[in-house]
Amino acid sequence: MHLKQFLIALLLGSALAAGLFLAMKSGTPAEVRSATVLPGAGELPDFSLIDQHGEDFNANAFRGQWDLVFFGFTHCPDICPTTLQTLAEVRRALVESGDENVPRIVLVSVDPERDTPEILSRYVNYFGAGNIGVTGELEQLRQLTSGLGIYFEKVNIEDANYGVDHSAAVLVIDPDGKFVALFSAPHRVDDYLHDLPIITAKY
Amino acid sequence: MRYLLIAATLLLALAACETESLPPLVAADVIVTEPVPGHRMSAAYLSLSNNSRNAIRINRVSSPNFGAVELHESSVEDGVAKMRPVEELVIAPNSKVALQPGGLHLMLMRPNADIDEVSLNFYQDTTLLLSVDTKITRRSN
Ligand SMILES: [Cu+2]
Numbered sequence: 508m509h510l511k512q513f514l515i516a517l518l519l520g521s522a523l524a525a526g527l528f529l530a531m532k533s534g535t536p537a538e539v540r541s542a543t544v545l546p547g548a549g550e551l552p553d554f555s556l557i558d559q560h561g562e563d564f565n566a567n568a569f570r571g572q573w574d575l576v577f578f579g580f581t582h583c584p585d586i587c588p589t590t591l592q593t594l595a596e597v598r599r600a601l602v603e604s605g606d607e608n609v610p611r612i613v614l615v616s617v618d619p620e621r622d623t624p625e626i627l628s629r630y631v632n633y634f635g636a637g638n639i640g641v642t643g644e645l646e647q648l649r650q651l652t653s654g655l656g657i658y659f660e661k662v663n664i665e666d667a668n669y670g671v672d673h674s675a676a677v678l679v680i681d682p683d684g685k686f687v688a689l690f691s692a693p694h695r696v697d698d699y700l701h702d703l704p705i706i707t708a709k710y
Numbered sequence: 711m712r713y714l715l716i717a718a719t720l721l722l723a724l725a726a727c728e729t730e731s732l733p734p735l736v737a738a739d740v741i742v743t744e745p746v747p748g749h750r751m752s753a754a755y756l757s758l759s760n761n762s763r764n765a766i767r768i769n770r771v772s773s774p775n776f777g778a779v780e781l782h783e784s785s786v787e788d789g790v791a792k793m794r795p796v797e798e799l800v801i802a803p804n805s806k807v808a809l810q811p812g813g814l815h816l817m818l819m820r821p822n823a824d825i826d827e828v829s830l831n832f833y834q835d836t837t838l839l840l841s842v843d844t845k846i847t848r849r850s851n
Contacts, residue, residue, distance in 0.1 A: 579791075581746070581748075581749060582749070582751065583793070584743075584751050584752060584753040584782075584815070584817050584818075585753050585782070585784045585793060585811060585812065585815050585817070586784050586786075586791045586793070586811075586812060588743070588746065588753075588849075589811040589812060592849065625748075626748055626749075629746070629747045629748040630746055630747075630748065630749070633746050633747055633849070634849075658789075658790055662792075668819075670792075670793050672790050672791065672792045673790065673791055674789055674790055674791070675786045675789055675790065675791040676789060691789060692786045692789070692791065692812075693786070693812060
């Protein structure tokens, strides 16, 4: 008899403890599952490029809104359009859910030789209104990419054509123009929808 | 004797049906993306099944709708996205190879004006192995 009462008490006690644990857990902030959040927000290097309208685009252009920044080139038939399509879907889902921190999509061309503002403009618009395309002098581009740890290098694919190897990461820039997090490939819509609200909530 | 002949004919017909219903190389899930405005290239994705007992080698793909077609492979190595030409696609007996975004794909260059339907022809050297017809997939944004 004593044993039975003891067991019941034990059972009730553990149920209470489990309940308390769950209640506390739901109160703690959620963790990102795919993104890498930088321990300290990084300042952007000084650079001077142009956007798809030919207007100046420098570090100040990243102030005032959240940005998802991807480095790619428009003559890329597979990875770049696939990534931009993913980011466009993320944006659409955030807009539909009424999120207040919907980021812009910024494509920085690692092929300024072929990616003129006109070409970039048609390209980024194809993936949604409000997207930004950035191009300019190679030296200024290197200034930005090397400061962010972004790699790119031209490679020959066939005689008349060439490709550009480039970092596949998408950077998250906060409204102060600081580099706060990054997503590594492969890019999945669900990961962004899970992680972005956690990242933006920390701001 | 007459019955025997009929039976033999039926058997032959059945055998013919069987080989016809299972060609050695079969394509599925064919997607040809539309060229982005201002760009003279797009990509094709599909899966290729080898139903035969021999390996199938594809080393040339052509299309009447594009100036050039190349077999490419994209990959991400140490965080860097790359795309390289692939000389030959070998599909082992009774197996399937998927060409999909971020991996193997056909790069289609210099499209004809206003393409809607696309034909893709897969060859080993000069032997035509398979022809696939599909409509261009429009991206909806
Ligand atoms: Cu390619």
